[in-house]
Amino acid sequence: MTRVCLIGDDGSSLQYELLSRETARDALSTYDLERPFENSLAVRTVSVGAAVSLLNDLNWYLTRFVEEALVQEPSVSTDEWLSRPLARQLRNGTVEPEATAEFCKVYGVERVDAEYDPSSDDDSGDADSSSNAGGGRTAATDASSADEGADVVGSDDSSEGDRSGTAEPTYRLVEPLFVRRIDGDLPEYDLRDVEKTLVVRLTEAEYTP
Template sequence: MTRVCLIGTADCNLQYELLSRETSRDALATYDLERPFENSIALRTVSIGAAVSLLNDLNWYLTRFVDVALVQEPSVSDDEWLSRSLATDLRNGTLEPRETDKFCTVYGLERVGSEPESDAERGGEQPFDGAEREHVGEGDDVDGADADSSDSPGTVPTQWRLVEPLYVRRTDGELPEYDLRDVEETLVVRLTESEHAP
Protein backbone atom coordinates (compact mmCIF):
# COMPACT_ATOMS: atom_id res chain seq x y z
CA MET A 1 0.00 0.00 0.00
CA THR A 2 1.21 3.49 -0.87
CA ARG A 3 0.92 6.12 1.85
CA VAL A 4 0.11 9.79 1.39
CA CYS A 5 0.78 12.38 4.08
CA LEU A 6 -0.19 16.05 3.92
CA ILE A 7 1.39 18.54 6.33
CA GLY A 8 -0.60 21.74 6.77
CA THR A 9 0.78 25.27 6.63
CA ALA A 10 1.47 27.01 9.93
CA ASP A 11 -1.46 29.41 9.54
CA CYS A 12 -4.23 26.83 9.07
CA ASN A 13 -5.79 23.76 10.68
CA LEU A 14 -5.47 21.20 7.90
CA GLN A 15 -8.08 18.78 9.24
CA TYR A 16 -10.64 21.56 9.42
CA GLU A 17 -9.81 22.99 5.99
CA LEU A 18 -10.03 19.63 4.21
CA LEU A 19 -12.90 18.02 6.08
CA SER A 20 -15.16 21.06 6.22
CA ARG A 21 -15.26 21.50 2.42
CA GLU A 22 -17.53 19.22 0.42
CA THR A 23 -15.23 18.51 -2.53
CA SER A 24 -12.15 17.61 -0.49
CA ARG A 25 -14.24 15.75 2.11
CA ASP A 26 -15.80 13.64 -0.66
CA ALA A 27 -12.36 12.92 -2.16
CA LEU A 28 -11.11 11.69 1.23
CA ALA A 29 -14.31 9.90 2.29
CA THR A 30 -13.24 6.41 1.16
CA TYR A 31 -9.94 6.50 3.07
CA ASP A 32 -9.08 5.68 6.67
CA LEU A 33 -7.48 8.94 7.80
CA GLU A 34 -4.67 9.25 10.35
CA ARG A 35 -2.72 12.10 12.00
CA PRO A 36 0.92 10.93 12.25
CA PHE A 37 2.27 14.47 12.70
CA GLU A 38 1.05 17.76 14.08
CA ASN A 39 -1.42 19.42 11.66
CA SER A 40 -1.41 16.53 9.20
CA ILE A 41 -3.62 14.01 7.44
CA ALA A 42 -2.32 10.66 6.21
CA LEU A 43 -3.94 7.76 4.36
CA ARG A 44 -3.17 4.62 2.36
CA THR A 45 -3.89 4.09 -1.33
CA VAL A 46 -3.59 1.01 -3.53
CA SER A 47 -0.72 2.31 -5.69
CA ILE A 48 1.54 5.23 -6.47
CA GLY A 49 -0.76 6.04 -9.40
CA ALA A 50 -3.75 6.29 -7.06
CA ALA A 51 -1.72 8.47 -4.68
CA VAL A 52 -0.70 10.90 -7.42
CA SER A 53 -4.27 11.00 -8.77
CA LEU A 54 -5.63 11.84 -5.31
CA LEU A 55 -3.07 14.64 -4.92
CA ASN A 56 -4.07 15.98 -8.33
CA ASP A 57 -7.76 15.89 -7.30
CA LEU A 58 -6.90 17.86 -4.16
CA ASN A 59 -4.56 20.31 -5.89
CA TRP A 60 -6.73 23.41 -5.23
CA TYR A 61 -6.57 22.68 -1.49
CA LEU A 62 -2.91 21.68 -1.53
CA THR A 63 -1.82 25.02 -2.97
CA ARG A 64 -3.72 26.89 -0.24
CA PHE A 65 -3.42 24.77 2.92
CA VAL A 66 -0.57 22.25 2.53
CA ASP A 67 3.09 22.96 3.20
CA VAL A 68 4.40 19.51 2.27
CA ALA A 69 2.77 16.62 0.36
CA LEU A 70 4.55 13.28 0.82
CA VAL A 71 4.18 9.83 -0.74
CA GLN A 72 5.69 6.60 0.60
CA GLU A 73 5.96 3.78 -1.92
CA PRO A 74 7.12 0.39 -0.50
CA SER A 75 8.65 -0.67 -3.83
CA VAL A 76 11.01 2.32 -3.53
CA SER A 77 11.68 2.49 0.23
CA ASP A 78 10.05 1.32 3.44
CA ASP A 79 11.28 4.23 5.52
CA GLU A 80 11.92 7.17 3.17
CA TRP A 81 9.24 9.34 1.61
CA LEU A 82 8.96 10.91 -1.85
CA SER A 83 8.01 14.45 -2.69
CA ARG A 84 4.87 14.86 -4.78
CA SER A 85 6.96 15.80 -7.84
CA LEU A 86 9.19 12.76 -7.49
CA ALA A 87 6.19 10.47 -7.01
CA THR A 88 4.67 11.95 -10.17
CA ASP A 89 7.90 11.30 -12.12
CA LEU A 90 7.89 7.68 -10.93
CA ARG A 91 4.25 7.22 -11.86
CA ASN A 92 4.91 8.68 -15.31
CA GLY A 93 7.98 6.46 -15.85
CA THR A 94 10.33 9.45 -16.10
CA LEU A 95 12.52 7.93 -13.37
CA GLU A 96 13.22 4.41 -12.13
CA PRO A 97 13.05 3.66 -8.38
CA ARG A 98 16.83 3.17 -8.20
CA GLU A 99 17.31 6.72 -9.56
CA THR A 100 15.37 8.45 -6.77
CA ASP A 101 17.75 8.44 -3.80
CA LYS A 102 20.38 11.05 -4.73
CA PHE A 103 18.65 14.27 -3.65
CA CYS A 104 16.93 14.45 -0.28
CA THR A 105 15.73 16.70 2.47
CA VAL A 106 15.96 15.56 6.07
CA TYR A 107 13.44 16.95 8.55
CA GLY A 108 14.01 16.94 12.27
CA LEU A 109 11.15 15.44 14.30
CA GLU A 110 10.24 16.99 17.64
CA ARG A 111 7.71 15.75 20.16
CA VAL A 112 4.76 18.02 20.81
CA GLY A 113 3.39 18.07 24.35
CA SER A 114 4.20 15.52 27.04
CA GLU A 115 6.89 12.95 26.51
CA PRO A 116 6.72 9.31 27.70
CA GLU A 117 9.55 8.09 29.89
CA SER A 118 10.62 5.14 27.74
CA ASP A 119 10.19 3.38 24.42
CA ALA A 120 8.10 0.73 26.17
CA GLU A 121 5.61 3.33 27.35
CA ARG A 122 5.13 4.66 23.82
CA GLY A 123 5.07 1.18 22.27
CA GLY A 124 8.42 1.66 20.52
CA GLU A 125 6.63 3.05 17.47
CA GLN A 126 7.98 5.79 15.27
CA PRO A 127 5.58 8.19 13.54
CA PHE A 128 6.74 7.18 10.07
CA ASP A 129 7.14 3.40 10.30
CA GLY A 130 3.71 2.50 8.96
CA ALA A 131 2.14 2.14 12.42
CA GLU A 132 -1.42 3.33 12.85
CA ARG A 133 -1.55 6.68 14.57
CA GLU A 134 -4.43 8.86 15.73
CA HIS A 135 -7.42 8.34 13.46
CA VAL A 136 -9.66 11.03 12.05
CA GLY A 137 -13.25 9.86 11.65
CA GLU A 138 -16.38 11.46 10.31
CA GLY A 139 -17.62 12.18 13.83
CA ASP A 140 -14.30 13.53 15.08
CA ASP A 141 -13.75 17.12 16.04
CA VAL A 142 -11.77 18.18 12.99
CA ASP A 143 -9.97 20.96 14.80
CA GLY A 144 -8.17 18.40 16.94
CA ALA A 145 -9.63 19.65 20.21
CA ASP A 146 -10.49 16.12 21.32
CA ALA A 147 -7.20 14.57 20.24
CA ASP A 148 -6.23 13.46 23.77
CA SER A 149 -9.66 12.26 24.86
CA SER A 150 -9.34 8.74 23.42
CA ASP A 151 -6.08 7.87 25.16
CA SER A 152 -6.25 5.09 27.74
CA PRO A 153 -5.59 5.94 31.38
CA GLY A 154 -1.88 5.95 32.13
CA THR A 155 -0.79 6.48 28.52
CA VAL A 156 0.88 9.60 27.16
CA PRO A 157 -0.21 10.86 23.73
CA THR A 158 2.62 11.24 21.26
CA GLN A 159 2.49 13.89 18.58
CA TRP A 160 5.38 14.85 16.31
CA ARG A 161 6.24 18.03 14.44
CA LEU A 162 8.48 18.35 11.37
CA VAL A 163 11.15 21.04 11.87
CA GLU A 164 13.90 22.71 9.84
CA PRO A 165 14.55 20.73 6.65
CA LEU A 166 18.19 20.08 5.75
CA TYR A 167 18.84 19.64 2.01
CA VAL A 168 21.43 16.94 1.40
CA ARG A 169 22.90 14.75 -1.32
CA ARG A 170 23.46 11.03 -0.79
CA THR A 171 27.10 10.04 -1.32
CA ASP A 172 28.21 6.41 -1.53
CA GLY A 173 24.81 5.35 -0.23
CA GLU A 174 25.06 7.54 2.89
CA LEU A 175 23.24 10.70 3.95
CA PRO A 176 24.94 13.41 6.02
CA GLU A 177 23.87 13.66 9.66
CA TYR A 178 21.07 16.08 10.52
CA ASP A 179 22.75 18.88 12.48
CA LEU A 180 20.40 21.87 12.43
CA ARG A 181 19.16 21.18 15.96
CA ASP A 182 19.10 18.42 18.54
CA VAL A 183 16.24 16.05 17.65
CA GLU A 184 15.32 12.48 18.60
CA GLU A 185 14.34 11.35 15.12
CA THR A 186 14.51 12.45 11.50
CA LEU A 187 12.35 11.97 8.42
CA VAL A 188 13.96 11.59 4.99
CA VAL A 189 12.16 12.83 1.87
CA ARG A 190 13.55 12.10 -1.59
CA LEU A 191 13.36 15.02 -4.03
CA THR A 192 13.72 15.78 -7.69
CA GLU A 193 16.93 17.58 -8.65
CA SER A 194 15.02 20.80 -9.34
CA GLU A 195 13.42 20.70 -5.86
CA HIS A 196 16.83 20.17 -4.27
CA ALA A 197 18.36 23.21 -5.99
CA PRO A 198 15.51 25.54 -7.02
Protein backbone atom coordinates in the same frame (compact mmCIF):
# COMPACT_ATOMS: atom_id res chain seq x y z
CA MET B 1 0.12 0.05 0.32
CA THR B 2 1.26 3.47 -0.88
CA ARG B 3 0.85 6.18 1.72
CA VAL B 4 0.11 9.87 1.40
CA CYS B 5 0.90 12.36 4.16
CA LEU B 6 -0.10 16.02 4.05
CA ILE B 7 1.58 18.52 6.36
CA GLY B 8 -0.45 21.67 6.90
CA ASP B 9 1.09 25.10 6.70
CA ASP B 10 1.47 27.21 9.82
CA GLY B 11 -1.54 29.38 9.08
CA SER B 12 -4.14 26.63 8.78
CA SER B 13 -5.79 23.79 10.66
CA LEU B 14 -5.39 21.12 8.00
CA GLN B 15 -8.06 18.64 9.10
CA TYR B 16 -10.61 21.41 9.50
CA GLU B 17 -9.81 22.95 6.13
CA LEU B 18 -10.10 19.61 4.30
CA LEU B 19 -12.98 17.97 6.13
CA SER B 20 -15.18 21.08 6.31
CA ARG B 21 -15.27 21.34 2.51
CA GLU B 22 -17.47 18.98 0.56
CA THR B 23 -15.19 18.34 -2.40
CA ALA B 24 -12.17 17.49 -0.25
CA ARG B 25 -14.29 15.52 2.19
CA ASP B 26 -15.72 13.44 -0.66
CA ALA B 27 -12.23 12.78 -2.07
CA LEU B 28 -11.10 11.49 1.33
CA SER B 29 -14.30 9.66 2.26
CA THR B 30 -13.12 6.20 1.14
CA TYR B 31 -9.92 6.35 3.21
CA ASP B 32 -9.12 5.76 6.85
CA LEU B 33 -7.66 9.04 8.04
CA GLU B 34 -4.57 9.16 10.23
CA ARG B 35 -2.79 12.07 11.92
CA PRO B 36 0.83 11.06 12.45
CA PHE B 37 2.15 14.57 13.09
CA GLU B 38 0.96 17.88 14.39
CA ASN B 39 -1.35 19.51 11.81
CA SER B 40 -1.13 16.59 9.39
CA LEU B 41 -3.35 14.06 7.67
CA ALA B 42 -2.33 10.70 6.17
CA VAL B 43 -4.08 7.96 4.21
CA ARG B 44 -3.18 4.65 2.57
CA THR B 45 -3.79 4.13 -1.14
CA VAL B 46 -3.37 1.12 -3.44
CA SER B 47 -0.57 2.46 -5.65
CA VAL B 48 1.62 5.41 -6.59
CA GLY B 49 -0.87 6.17 -9.34
CA ALA B 50 -3.74 6.33 -6.86
CA ALA B 51 -1.67 8.51 -4.52
CA VAL B 52 -0.82 10.98 -7.30
CA SER B 53 -4.45 11.01 -8.45
CA LEU B 54 -5.65 11.79 -4.92
CA LEU B 55 -3.19 14.66 -4.66
CA ASN B 56 -4.39 15.95 -8.02
CA ASP B 57 -7.99 15.81 -6.78
CA LEU B 58 -6.98 17.83 -3.71
CA ASN B 59 -4.74 20.25 -5.58
CA TRP B 60 -6.89 23.35 -4.91
CA TYR B 61 -6.60 22.70 -1.18
CA LEU B 62 -2.92 21.72 -1.31
CA THR B 63 -1.93 25.05 -2.80
CA ARG B 64 -3.77 26.92 -0.03
CA PHE B 65 -3.40 24.88 3.14
CA VAL B 66 -0.57 22.33 2.71
CA GLU B 67 3.13 22.94 3.24
CA GLU B 68 4.27 19.48 2.17
CA ALA B 69 2.64 16.59 0.30
CA LEU B 70 4.54 13.31 0.71
CA VAL B 71 4.16 9.87 -0.84
CA GLN B 72 5.67 6.64 0.46
CA GLU B 73 5.94 3.71 -1.94
CA PRO B 74 7.17 0.48 -0.25
CA SER B 75 8.68 -0.84 -3.49
CA VAL B 76 10.99 2.20 -3.45
CA SER B 77 11.62 2.53 0.30
CA THR B 78 9.83 1.50 3.48
CA ASP B 79 11.24 4.32 5.58
CA GLU B 80 11.82 7.23 3.20
CA TRP B 81 9.28 9.38 1.41
CA LEU B 82 8.95 10.93 -2.03
CA SER B 83 8.05 14.51 -2.78
CA ARG B 84 4.94 14.99 -4.87
CA PRO B 85 6.90 15.88 -8.05
CA LEU B 86 9.15 12.83 -7.62
CA ALA B 87 6.13 10.57 -7.04
CA ARG B 88 4.61 11.96 -10.23
CA GLN B 89 7.80 11.19 -12.16
CA LEU B 90 7.80 7.66 -10.73
CA ARG B 91 4.16 7.17 -11.72
CA ASN B 92 4.88 8.44 -15.25
CA GLY B 93 7.91 6.17 -15.62
CA THR B 94 10.32 9.07 -16.21
CA VAL B 95 12.49 7.98 -13.27
CA GLU B 96 13.42 4.50 -12.05
CA PRO B 97 13.00 3.62 -8.35
CA GLU B 98 16.74 3.14 -7.86
CA ALA B 99 17.38 6.63 -9.27
CA THR B 100 15.25 8.43 -6.67
CA ALA B 101 17.67 8.37 -3.74
CA GLU B 102 20.33 10.96 -4.56
CA PHE B 103 18.65 14.25 -3.66
CA CYS B 104 16.94 14.49 -0.29
CA LYS B 105 15.47 16.78 2.33
CA VAL B 106 15.84 15.60 5.93
CA TYR B 107 13.40 16.89 8.55
CA GLY B 108 14.00 16.78 12.25
CA VAL B 109 11.17 15.10 14.17
CA GLU B 110 10.52 16.99 17.39
CA ARG B 111 8.38 15.90 20.31
CA VAL B 112 5.83 18.51 21.40
CA ASP B 113 3.96 16.83 24.30
CA ALA B 114 5.76 18.91 26.91
CA GLU B 115 2.75 18.73 29.24
CA TYR B 116 3.58 15.15 30.19
CA ASP B 117 5.30 14.94 33.59
CA PRO B 118 6.88 11.52 34.34
CA SER B 119 6.88 12.31 38.08
CA SER B 120 3.08 12.19 38.03
CA ASP B 121 3.33 8.40 37.73
CA ASP B 122 5.21 7.97 41.01
CA ASP B 123 2.06 7.62 43.12
CA SER B 124 -0.02 5.79 40.54
CA GLY B 125 -0.04 2.53 42.53
CA ASP B 126 -2.23 -0.48 41.87
CA ALA B 127 -5.40 1.59 41.91
CA ASP B 128 -4.38 3.55 38.82
CA SER B 129 -3.24 0.41 37.08
CA SER B 130 -6.58 -1.21 37.82
CA SER B 131 -8.57 1.80 36.69
CA ASN B 132 -6.81 1.77 33.33
CA ALA B 133 -7.56 -1.90 32.73
CA GLY B 134 -10.85 -0.97 31.15
CA GLY B 135 -9.10 0.85 28.32
CA GLY B 136 -8.76 4.38 29.70
CA ARG B 137 -5.69 6.31 28.56
CA THR B 138 -3.16 7.80 30.95
CA ALA B 139 -0.28 10.18 30.40
CA ALA B 140 2.06 7.22 30.62
CA THR B 141 0.27 5.23 27.95
CA ASP B 142 0.05 8.31 25.75
CA ALA B 143 3.78 8.84 26.09
CA SER B 144 4.43 5.19 25.25
CA SER B 145 2.17 5.43 22.20
CA ALA B 146 3.95 8.60 21.14
CA ASP B 147 7.31 6.83 21.28
CA GLU B 148 5.94 4.07 19.09
CA GLY B 149 4.53 6.65 16.67
CA ALA B 150 7.72 8.67 16.23
CA ASP B 151 8.48 6.91 12.95
CA VAL B 152 4.85 6.59 11.99
CA VAL B 153 5.15 8.30 8.65
CA GLY B 154 8.26 6.36 7.93
CA SER B 155 6.93 2.93 8.75
CA ASP B 156 4.11 0.58 7.88
CA ASP B 157 2.47 0.80 11.29
CA SER B 158 -1.29 1.34 11.30
CA SER B 159 -1.54 2.08 15.03
CA GLU B 160 -1.58 5.81 14.45
CA GLY B 161 -5.03 5.50 12.92
CA ASP B 162 -6.37 4.55 16.34
CA ARG B 163 -5.22 7.89 17.69
CA SER B 164 -6.69 10.17 15.04
CA GLY B 165 -9.42 11.46 17.34
CA THR B 166 -7.20 12.14 20.36
CA ALA B 167 -5.01 15.05 21.42
CA GLU B 168 -2.09 13.36 19.71
CA PRO B 169 0.06 13.43 17.60
CA THR B 170 2.89 14.60 19.78
CA TYR B 171 5.51 15.07 17.06
CA ARG B 172 6.12 17.66 14.38
CA LEU B 173 8.52 18.11 11.49
CA VAL B 174 11.10 20.88 11.93
CA GLU B 175 13.82 22.63 9.90
CA PRO B 176 14.54 20.61 6.76
CA LEU B 177 18.15 20.05 5.76
CA PHE B 178 18.86 19.59 2.05
CA VAL B 179 21.43 16.85 1.51
CA ARG B 180 22.86 14.70 -1.26
CA ARG B 181 23.40 10.98 -0.81
CA ILE B 182 27.02 9.98 -1.38
CA ASP B 183 28.04 6.33 -1.69
CA GLY B 184 24.66 5.33 -0.27
CA ASP B 185 24.96 7.49 2.86
CA LEU B 186 23.23 10.70 3.90
CA PRO B 187 24.97 13.42 5.92
CA GLU B 188 23.86 13.63 9.54
CA TYR B 189 21.06 16.03 10.42
CA ASP B 190 22.68 18.81 12.48
CA LEU B 191 20.30 21.78 12.50
CA ARG B 192 19.02 21.01 16.00
CA ASP B 193 19.06 18.25 18.57
CA VAL B 194 16.32 15.74 17.67
CA GLU B 195 15.78 12.07 18.41
CA LYS B 196 14.33 11.19 15.01
CA THR B 197 14.56 12.33 11.43
CA LEU B 198 12.38 11.88 8.35
CA VAL B 199 13.89 11.64 4.86
CA VAL B 200 12.09 12.96 1.79
CA ARG B 201 13.52 12.13 -1.63
CA LEU B 202 13.41 15.02 -4.11
CA THR B 203 13.75 15.71 -7.79
CA GLU B 204 16.98 17.41 -8.79
CA ALA B 205 14.99 20.58 -9.53
CA GLU B 206 13.69 20.66 -5.93
CA TYR B 207 17.14 20.20 -4.43
CA THR B 208 18.46 23.49 -2.99
CA PRO B 209 21.53 22.92 -0.81
